[in-house]
Amino acid sequence: MFARSAARSLTSQSRLFSTTAARLSKVAVLGAGGGIGQPLSLLLKSDPSVTSLSLYDIRGAPGVAADVSHVDTGSEVNGYAADKLDEALEGVEVVVIPAGVPRKPGMTRDDLFNTNASIVRDLASAIGCVAPNAHVLVISNPVNSTVPIVASTLAKAGVYNPARVSGVTTLDVVRAARFTAGIAGVRPAKAPITIVGGHSGATIVPLLSQSTHGKGIKDEVYDKLVHRIQFGGDEVVKAKDDAGSATLSMAYAGTKFTNALLRGLNGEKGVVVPTFVGSPLYKDQGIDFFSSNVEPGVNGVEKIHPFGQLSAEEEKLMEACLPELKKNIEKGCAFVESS
Numbered sequence: 001m002f003a004r005s006a007a008r009s010l011t012s013q014s015r016l017f018s019t020t021a022a023r024l025s026k027v028a029v030l031g032a033g034g035g036i037g038q039p040l041s042l043l044l045k046s047d048p049s050v051t052s053l054s055l056y057d058i059r060g061a062p063g064v065a066a067d068v069s070h071v072d073t074g075s076e077v078n079g080y081a082a083d084k085l086d087e088a089l090e091g092v093e094v095v096v097i098p099a100g101v102p103r104k105p106g107m108t109r110d111d112l113f114n115t116n117a118s119i120v121r122d123l124a125s126a127i128g129c130v131a132p133n134a135h136v137l138v139i140s141n142p143v144n145s146t147v148p149i150v151a152s153t154l155a156k157a158g159v160y161n162p163a164r165v166s167g168v169t170t171l172d173v174v175r176a177a178r179f180t181a182g183i184a185g186v187r188p189a190k191a192p193i194t195i196v197g198g199h200s201g202a203t204i205v206p207l208l209s210q211s212t213h214g215k216g217i218k219d220e221v222y223d224k225l226v227h228r229i230q231f232g233g234d235e236v237v238k239a240k241d242d243a244g245s246a247t248l249s250m251a252y253a254g255t256k257f258t259n260a261l262l263r264g265l266n267g268e269k270g271v272v273v274p275t276f277v278g279s280p281l282y283k284d285q286g287i288d289f290f291s292s293n294v295e296p297g298v299n300g301v302e303k304i305h306p307f308g309q310l311s312a313e314e315e316k317l318m319e320a321c322l323p324e325l326k327k328n329i330e331k332g333c334a335f336v337e338s339s
C-alpha cells in the first residue's frame, strides 16, 4: 500500500518537475502574496531547477518568503516589501507575474483590464530598467492584453525581445487533458490536447482533431467539451462564489510552464509547451501575438511550431477567435501608446 502511493507521488512529481544539469536560475514572483502567488512560490521552491526565489508583492511577500524558506530544498528565498521592487528584480533571470485582481462571477477577463493594465505596465517598466534581459511570464489577466502591454512597455524602453515575453496559457492545456481524459477513460498524460489562439472564452481554440483521444469525440459531447475547455475558468469563478478565480490549478500550471522554460534555458532539447507570444502565425492578418506550441531554448522561445490541418469545426472556432483576439491585443498596445 505504502509502496504504491509513494510510487504514484513520485510519478506525479516527475511530471511537474523535470530537471537537467544544475545551473543558477534566479526566479522572481511579482504578486507572491496572492491566491496564485503563494502556492506558486511554494511549488517553485520545490522545483530543483530553481536556485533562488525572489518574492515581491505590495502586501505580505516577506511573510510568504519566511514561510516558504523553511521548506527543505536547496534554493534560497528572499521576500521584498512594496517599496523594494528594484531590489527584488536584481540579477533575476525569470520573472513570473501573477499580480493583479481576479474575476468575480459575471465578469469577463477583459473587465479586469482597467485595474490590471497599469499594474502590469508598471511592473514591466521596472523589469525594463533593472532586469532588461529577464524572461517575463505573464499570468495576470486579461492575458490577451497584458502580454502586449508588457511587450509594448519593454519596446518603449528599447529592450523588448519577443523570445523573452510569454503569456502563461498552460492552464488551458492542463484542463483540456483532464477533461478529455475523463471522457475517453484514460489518464490525462495520455490525452494531451493542442490549444491555440489566446486565453479567454472564444479565443481558446482546442484542436481535438489532432489528439488520439480527442478526435473520436463528436456531436453534443464534442460541443460540451469545447465549451468546458473554453470556459473552465468560469466554472471555478462560479464555484468560488465571489472568492476569486483559479489559484491552485494555476499555480500548478504556472510551475509547469516555468520548469519547461528553465529546462530550455538549461539547454535541454525538445521541450514543447504552449504559450502566448509575439508570433508570425497570423501576422498577415494583423495579429502580432498568438498562443501555440513553442520550443524554449537557451535564448527563450526559440521555435514557434505551426499547427497542422484544422477540422471544419476548428475552422469555425478560429473564425470566432481571431477578431476578438485582435481587439484584445490592440487594446493592450493602445494603452501603452497613450500612457
Ligand SMILES: NC(=O)C1=CN([C@@H]2O[C@H](COP(=O)(O)OP(=O)(O)OC[C@H]3O[C@@H](n4cnc5c(N)ncnc54)[C@H](O)[C@@H]3O)[C@@H](O)[C@H]2O)C=CC1
Binding pocket: 030, 031, 032, 033, 034, 035, 036, 037, 056, 057, 058, 059, 098, 099, 100, 101, 102, 103, 112, 116, 119, 123, 138, 139, 140, 141, 142, 143, 168, 169, 170, 171, 172, 199, 244, 245, 246, 247, 250
Ligand atoms: N493566466 C491564467 O491562466 C490565469 C490568470 N489568472 C489571473 O492572475 C491574477 C492573480 O490572481 P489571484 O492570485 O487569484 O489574485 P489575488 O488577488 O489573490 O492576488 C493578486 C496579488 O497581486 C498583488 N498585487 C496587486 N498589485 C500589485 C503590484 N503592483 N505589484 C505586486 N503585486 C501586486 C496583490 O497584493 C495580491 O497579493 C488575476 O489577474 C487572475 O485573473 C488567474 C488564473 C489563471
Ligand SMILES: O=C([O-])CC(=O)C(=O)O
Binding pocket: 102, 103, 109, 141, 171, 232, 233, 234, 236, 237, 245, 246
Ligand atoms: O477565469 C479566470 O478569470 C482565471 C483564468 O484565467 C482561468 O482560470 O483560466
